[in-house]
Amino acid sequence: MDNLPYFLGGAAITVFVSLIAWVLGLPLSLIIAIARIQRIPIVDLVFSLYVSFVRSLPSPLLVMLLYFGLPVVGLDLNPLVAGIIAMTINTSAFNSEIWRSAILNFPSDQLDAARSVGMSPNQSFWRIAFPQIWQANISNFINEATFLVKSSPAVGIIGIDDLTRRAGKIAASNYEPLPTIVLGMMLYVVVLFAVSLASRQLERYFHDRYQLV
Amino acid sequence: MAKLEQPIDAAQPLPVIQVVGLSKCFGSHPVLTDINLAIMPSETVCLLGPSGSGKSTLLRCMNWLERPSSGEVWLHGTQMGYQAGRKRLASEAELAKMRTRIGMVFQQFNLWSHLTVLQNVIEAPIHVQKRPKAEVVAEAEHLLAKVGLHNKLQAYPSQLSGGQKQRVAIARALAMKSDVILLDEPTSSLDPELVGEVLAVIQDLAQAGMTLVIATHEMKFAEEVASRVIFLDQGRIVESSDPKTFFAQPETARARQFLERYIHVGAI
Amino acid sequence: MSLRFDLIWEQAPAFLSGLWNTVWICAIGISLSLILGILLLLPLFSHHKVVRLPTKLLVEAARAIPFLMLAYLVYYGLPSLGLTLDSWSTAILTIVIYNAAYVADILRSAWVNLPKGQTEAARACGFTGVQLLRRIVLPQILIAAAPILGNQAIQVIRDSSFLAIITVPELTFTAKAVQADSFVPFESFITAALLYWVLCLLIEFGVQRLEWVRNFYGKA
Ligand SMILES: Nc1ncnc2c1ncn2[C@@H]1O[C@H](COP(=O)(O)OP(=O)(O)O)[C@@H](O)[C@H]1O
Ligand SMILES: [Mg+2]
Numbered sequence: 001m002d003n004l005p006y007f008l009g010g011a012a013i014t015v016f017v018s019l020i021a022w023v024l025g026l027p028l029s030l031i032i033a034i035a036r037i038q039r040i041p042i043v044d045l046v047f048s049l050y051v052s053f054v055r056s057l058p059s060p061l062l063v064m065l066l067y068f069g070l071p072v073v074g075l076d077l078n079p080l081v082a083g084i085i086a087m088t089i090n091t092s093a094f095n096s097e098i099w100r101s102a103i104l105n106f107p108s109d110q111l112d113a114a115r116s117v118g119m120s121p122n123q124s125f126w127r128i129a130f131p132q133i134w135q136a137n138i139s140n141f142i143n144e145a146t147f148l149v150k151s152s153p154a155v156g157i158i159g160i161d162d163l164t165r166r167a168g169k170i171a172a173s174n175y176e177p178l179p180t181i182v183l184g185m186m187l188y189v190v191v192l193f194a195v196s197l198a199s200r201q202l203e204r205y206f207h208d209r210y211q212l213v
Numbered sequence: 214m215a216k217l218e219q220p221i222d223a224a225q226p227l228p229v230i231q232v233v234g235l236s237k238c239f240g241s242h243p244v245l246t247d248i249n250l251a252i253m254p255s256e257t258v259c260l261l262g263p264s265g266s267g268k269s270t271l272l273r274c275m276n277w278l279e280r281p282s283s284g285e286v287w288l289h290g291t292q293m294g295y296q297a298g299r300k301r302l303a304s305e306a307e308l309a310k311m312r313t314r315i316g317m318v319f320q321q322f323n324l325w326s327h328l329t330v331l332q333n334v335i336e337a338p339i340h341v342q343k344r345p346k347a348e349v350v351a352e353a354e355h356l357l358a359k360v361g362l363h364n365k366l367q368a369y370p371s372q373l374s375g376g377q378k379q380r381v382a383i384a385r386a387l388a389m390k391s392d393v394i395l396l397d398e399p400t401s402s403l404d405p406e407l408v409g410e411v412l413a414v415i416q417d418l419a420q421a422g423m424t425l426v427i428a429t430h431e432m433k434f435a436e437e438v439a440s441r442v443i444f445l446d447q448g449r450i451v452e453s454s455d456p457k458t459f460f461a462q463p464e465t466a467r468a469r470q471f472l473e474r475y476i477h478v479g480a481i
Numbered sequence: 482m483s484l485r486f487d488l489i490w491e492q493a494p495a496f497l498s499g500l501w502n503t504v505w506i507c508a509i510g511i512s513l514s515l516i517l518g519i520l521l522l523l524p525l526f527s528h529h530k531v532v533r534l535p536t537k538l539l540v541e542a543a544r545a546i547p548f549l550m551l552a553y554l555v556y557y558g559l560p561s562l563g564l565t566l567d568s569w570s571t572a573i574l575t576i577v578i579y580n581a582a583y584v585a586d587i588l589r590s591a592w593v594n595l596p597k598g599q600t601e602a603a604r605a606c607g608f609t610g611v612q613l614l615r616r617i618v619l620p621q622i623l624i625a626a627a628p629i630l631g632n633q634a635i636q637v638i639r640d641s642s643f644l645a646i647i648t649v650p651e652l653t654f655t656a657k658a659v660q661a662d663s664f665v666p667f668e669s670f671i672t673a674a675l676l677y678w679v680l681c682l683l684i685e686f687g688v689q690r691l692e693w694v695r696n697f698y699g700k701a
Contacts, residue, residue: 052682053674053678055681056639056678056680056682057639057674057677057678058639058640058642058643058653058674058677059642060642060643061653061656062674064657064670065666065667065670068660068666068667069666069667069669069670069671070667072666146545149547150546150547150548151547151640153547153548153643154643156549156646157646164547164550164553167550167553168553168646171553172557175561176561177557177558177561178554178557178558178561181550181553181554181557182554185546185551185554188545188547188550189542189545189546191545192545193545276605278604278605305609305610306609308609309604309608309609310607312604312606313607321596321598323596323601323602325599325602325603325617325621326599326621327620327621327624336606336616337603337608340608340612341607341608342607382602389606389607
């Protein structure tokens with residue numbers, strides 16, 4: 001229990017890294033999804049390989065690849081930046097699939113209606129489709145955020161002092177590792193239950209407000 | 214409270230199923246009220262009545278898929294749901310054993326989607342009744358031939374039409390060699406052109422002397438095949454008579470209204 | 482700057498043995514967690530609230546805990562209880578604890594979505610209890626959930642990479658060791674990444690075939 005402030009600090013770092021990666025990952029994944037749907041030659045192929053590759057790429061490996069591997073090809077990153085980029089890459093692949101299927105499944109009659117009042121394809125996407133897709137899928141995106149939190153201990157490998165790393169350090173030096181680990185686990189449970197609670201609230205809010213498709 | 218003795222009329226043969234003072238409520242909502250009826254061997258009883266009148270619930274209470282709120286169901290002298298000769302509720306295993314003596318055919322067929330046609334039919338006889346596999350398979354093939362599906366033994370349910378599925382379901386019920394088969398609107402989810410093939414199979418069973426209780430909206434079929442018609446309305450038995458009388462001169466205003474609506478619908 | 486994949490090629494046996502360790506650890510871990518996940522269905526569908534609710538809470542909570550945290554639990558926690566495992570058992574036990582909760586949850590939702598008529602018909606035919614579960618419910622929910630279970634298997638393979646941190650000699654650990662030995666970090670990690678990719682593509686391929694099976698069974 002003496003360690004609680006130390007643990008809470010770790011939890012804050014975990015949440016910080018995950019949150020930044022989530023926020024950066026959303027627009028990145030949307031760009032990937034749009035590029036694939038538009039079937040831009042080569043770009044489409046590159047991104048579809050990217051998504052497939054990243055979806056099977058373990059986060060610890062990705063973190064090490066960026067931090068230890070990139071300096072060899074001339075790119076030196078500090079650990080926090082490397083960690084956040086790794087997490088962003090990770091989530092972008094998963095989120096792009098959510099965007100893609102939401103865009104492909106968006107009812108075309110709504111777009112027809114938009115076209116009938118003279119909107120350009122760009123306008124009808126950003127003014128009609130996008131707001132609805134975003135609101136209808138908010139809970140899917142937040143669900144991805146929970147996966148992000150769960151894979152974030154990977155950044156500990158390059159020395160970022162997140163919750164799991166702190167729990168491991170104390171457990172290794174302590175005569176009673178079990179309570180230490182259990183406390184760390186409970187903090188994760190609290191964080192993720194809070195996230196899924198928020199997701200449910202948001203979903204209900206949007207659902208009550210609009211008759212979502 | 215459960216009685217230990219079945220109320221038997223000594224002048225009559227023992228009924229296959231006898232329902233005594235049965236009521237069923239869902240929460241505070243009464244669905245069946247004081248149902249009394251006896252199904253005699255080789256009878257074909259048609260349960261008629263508007264949607265929501267309680268036909269399904271009555272059938273499901275007979276084999277205790279739905280537990281009655283009060284009243285008794287007797288099956289050839291043993292009481293459904295209770296330990297033999299005692300007031301103690303039967304265990305799930307004992308109940309399951311009693312259920313094997315009552316076959317059931319559902320409106321939605323409910324064929325097991327992971328099993329082939331043949332496997333659907335032999336599953337319960339082998340694994341519940343523990344009968345020898347060779348004998349069960351031979352019988353199942355015979356039954357499936359009888360319902361016209363001898364060339365579909367290895368097909369999966371998803372590859373069959375509705376009418377074929379329902380005929381498999383009937384064969385599955387027959388394979389249990391139960392004393393009686395309950396059919397809950399067996400043709401209601403079929404395309405009109407497939408209704409005939411299923412009714413024909415049921416009619417064959419009736420003529421072969423199988424005891425049947427059929428909830429149905431097929432008035433013409435009921436008139437031709439039923440040995441008795443029971444008319445349910447709002448959870449009560451309103452009429453119970455032979456089909457000729459019922460269809461020609463229903464006693465109650467409710468039954469008359471019901472028939473008028475159906476004959477109109479049927480005429481369209 | 483020049484990439485030295487020739488040095489990686491010299492280490493091919495090390496990579497293959499790391500890959501093989503990842504494969505068999507995950508295979509055993511996933512199989513055992515499948516069994517445990519199935520067994521968890523019994524309390525999850527118990528008629529008694531005192532059994533059902535705590536199990537449900539436990540399964541929910543377990544799914545909120547990162548893989549590495551569970552690995553620490555087994556790696557640091559069990560020895561403090563007087564139980565010391567070798568690194569293989571530590572790895573497998575971690576996977577089992579981690580994945581069983583996911584499997585249980587996946588199968589639970591498949592069961593909830595199983596048409597009610599399927600079990601109803603089974604009960605009408607005299608099936609009850611474990612027999613009903615084993616012969617009617619389980620085959621159907623396993624078929625229905627196969628694609629999701631396949632994705633979950635990919636997730637386990639990715640997360641097994643964390644085992645490198647507790648020095649289990651699997652693929653990521655091998656990549657780390659090779660890069661420390663020959664100082665070829667980029668080549669070493671990218672090689673491991675490509676091997677993970679191949680492994681997951683193989684599973685995805687298998688899952689697609691299962692999808693075909695599911696379509697074949699369809700809804701009865
Ligand atoms: N499981 C249930 N829970 C609550 N009400 C039910 C349930 N099953 C049936 N009911 C109600 O019981 C009444 C009779 O239903 P049912 O027996 O299905 O009628 P029928 O088969 O004649 O159409 C209906 O009002 C229905 O809403
Ligand atoms: Mg009904």
